[in-house]
Amino acid sequence: MKFHTLKVIALDKPIKEATTITFDVPSELYNAFNYAPGQHLIIKFMVNGEEARRSYSLNSCPFKEEPLQVTVKRVKDGLVSNFVNDQLKVGDELEVMIPQGRFHAAIEEDAYKTYFLFAAGSGITPIISILKSVLLASPQSAVNLFYGNANQDTIIFKEELETLVKNYPERLTIVHTLSDPKVWTTWETWKGRKGRIDAEAVEWFITNHPPIAQTTEYYICGPGAMNTGIRKTLQELGVPRELIHIEQFGADTSEESNNIKAVDSIVSVSLNGENYKLTVPKGKTILQSLKEANLNPPYSCESGVCATCVAKVKNGKAEMKACMALEDEDIAKGMILTCQSLPTTDELSIEF
Amino acid sequence: MDTKRKMPVLPVEAYTSQEWFDKEQEIIFGNAWQFAGLVEDIKDPGDYITVQCGLQNIVVVKGRDQRIRAFHNLCRHRGTQLLRAVGKKQKALTCPYHDWTYDLSGQLISVPEKEKEFPDLEIDKICLHKASVDIWRGMLWVHPKPNAEAITKWFDGCWERLGPHDPNRLIEYPDSVYEKVINANWKIIAENYIDVYHLSHLHSNTLQMYDHANAEYGFVGDHYLFWEPLSKDYHENLDKLLPFKRIKEMTEEYIGAYVPWLFPNVGLSETEATWSVFHAIPLAPDKTKVIVRTKMEEMTDWEYYKKGIKSYASWHGIMGGDTKYGNEDSDDPMASGDFMAEDVYACEQQQKSLKNPLFSIAATAKHGESTVRTFQGIVERWMSNSIKEG
Ligand SMILES: Cc1cc2nc3c(=O)[nH]c(=O)nc-3n(C[C@H](O)[C@H](O)[C@H](O)COP(=O)(O)OP(=O)(O)OC[C@H]3O[C@@H](n4cnc5c(N)ncnc54)[C@H](O)[C@@H]3O)c2cc1C
Ligand code: FES
DSSP states (O other): EEHHHHHHHHESSSSHHHHEEEEEEOOGGGGOOOTTTTTTTEEEEEEETTEEEEEEEBBSSSOOOOOOOEEEEEOOOOOOHHHHHOOOTOEEEEEOOBBBSSOOOOOOOOOEEEEEEEGGGGGGGHHHHHHHHHHHTTTEEEEEEEEEESSSGGHHHHHHHHHHHHHHHTEEEEEEEEESSSSSOOOOOOOOOEEEEEEEHHHHHHSSSOOOEEEEEEEEEEEEHHHHHHHHHHHHHHOGGGGEEEEEOOOIIIIIIHHHHOEEEEEEEEETTEEEEEOOOOOOOOHHHHHHOOOOOOSSOSSSSSTTEEEEEEEEEEEOOOSSSOOOOHHHHHHHEEEGEEEEESSEEEEO | OOOOOBBBSBBBGGTTTHHHHHHHHHTTTTSSSSEEEOOOOOOOOOOOOEEETTEEEEEEEOOSSSSSEEESSOOOTTOBBBSEESSSSSSEEEETTTTOOOOTTSSSETTTTTHHHOOOOOOOGGGEEEEEEETTTTTTESSSTTTTTHHHHHTTTGGGOOOOOOOOTOOOOOTTEEEEEESSSHHHHHHHHHGGHHHHHHHHTGGBBBBBGGOEEEEEEEEEEEEBBBHHHHHHHHHHSSSSOOTTTTTTOOOSOOOOTTTTTTTEEESSEEEEEEEEEEETTTTTEEEEEEHHHHHHHHHHHHHHHHHHHHHHHHHHHOTTTTSOOOTTTTTTTTGGGGHHHHHHHHHHTTTTTTOOGGGOOSHHHHHHHHHHHHHHHHHHHHHHHH
């Protein structure tokens, strides 16, 4: 897939540690940049002379006359998120792929549905797009949002959400929960819910916000552990799996990627009809090493979402930091996303 | 049978014959969204009610995920009726016959002596037959088909012509349900309701409370919608005369009475002080059970009692209302029961006279004839369409 050059026309700070980028889409690209709420952009950045691709969900609403927007939250030591928050300027140009992603809501004008949305931290971006789209374009449907953050200062889109609740009191319910509310703030002490969106919180939320329209959908976006935790609780309560949609922003860094016992590995690669052999140093992804060796591996998102970089393991083992693009059956067959894979055996053989 | 005698659109036997009745049950009641109760009737996970939809009995149960599901009330084993009437906080649904047990989403989860008696049975492939269920305007609605059209589609165009009431918020007082078996066909009751005259059902002296001359009514799809403003005297003295607390949403912009008949068999009455649902359940060609449930603003018991008495007294004082119900039991300000007596009598008399060979339409076509004719036309269309399809 191809990148298009889009100009940054505004940069805003919804909270101190996040930046909203507004793009100008030239009229000839309008159609190409149509999107469904929940989808994301893959953006190419040049940071310190190095190319890096990252995915960012669109927080703008496709049913509104508004420009494309993504919001990037600062991640500690993160390459791109710090660049966006500290160095990106209005007028800069970025290389952007057209919107994509399977995590999106189908919005039908005459649907009568209840949407349950769960977001934590920067996970609000695709969720607010879905939320606004339902309110605007599916006038008989309702939304219940459960939104978790660390403290009062990290709630992205707080004011915008408050305005929406005022404008749609009968169709929109929002419950905030803070895992670590600040005691001293400009607003008075936190009277809302405390804690993370864990199993008990999900059950509480569902029980206290029963759906009116009985056709329901569940959309979840937050850190990996939260996503799977919410899905598990919903399924235990009886929600069918096919109604639960999850977007994962990246590796479940806290646990999984740290648990991978990566090693230096000699990797044999069959790619574009050629066979290569190269060393992948401990901790580097297979894709990174292939790129550095100028072997032209296929890839696009570099975040475990698009499956462009998929390969099959013939011998040896590799583990993925994150995987949002493969089904369990694919993984069982030995498929890996090379952009997320760290070899865990001294020798590894893969085929693209 | 004498097919020439019409009512005026439907033949007389539509109101008297068992054959017609059975066909209606199958064709109309087996294919329409039907009232099943108020949302609060199944409050907690595992609460269920059962509803008759034409020839089929449907169970409506709330799951732990707070979603409501509807199933045909028959065990997949031998077709025994699975559940009776109503239940609270069930963990699972168990057939009384052989203890086959289903979870709250209708999935079979256990079969006694499975290994021995049903070694090849794939339990996880067996689920109760699904029906459709949804919530609309604080009410539960069921449809016997699993993929019925959306309830909002069925009621397309109705909501905007109804009152500003939020029935979810209003309170149903204990012992306020009115229930009566009326010796008349369900359509006679419907026709009586959509007659302008029906307003007299609502309160003992309501004829003077509303301004019939300025009523607005008509059909939207198969549903009949009716609205009329308050009469001037009543409006000017509303605070004094209101029988109960004024419904909060009933601002001046909306004031009036909204009294639709939702096809096939539910009337609503949404007024400045009450919200009620009038459910006419066909039992036999000449027998219909009517259940009326009424909700109001929350009041203390004393307010409820006092308000009712006060308006009753002042209504008579100011409007000089008639004394038709003057000897009504004043302990019961709802007057649930007696206020419909006149119309029950009218319906039963009409049903009786259908048997009289001298009966002809000249005797019944006086009131609201056009609405009655349209309603009969709708019933006729349903019956003939489905017969053709079937
Ligand atoms: C489909 C999709 C949509 C996304 N949408 C958004 C969005 O709308 N807004 C947004 O801010 N981000 C979003 N992300 C995450 C984003 O793509 C980047 O991963 C993130 O900005 C970090 O990039 P970086 O270069 O700053 O960090 P890197 O230099 O890549 O990583 C630095 C360290 O941070 C860890 N890390 C990476 N991402 C996260 C994270 N999200 N939380 C915690 N630790 C992390 C890494 O594992 C690493 O240890 C999305 C990701 C995907 C896959
Ligand atoms: S490049 Fe998209 S999943 Fe690896």
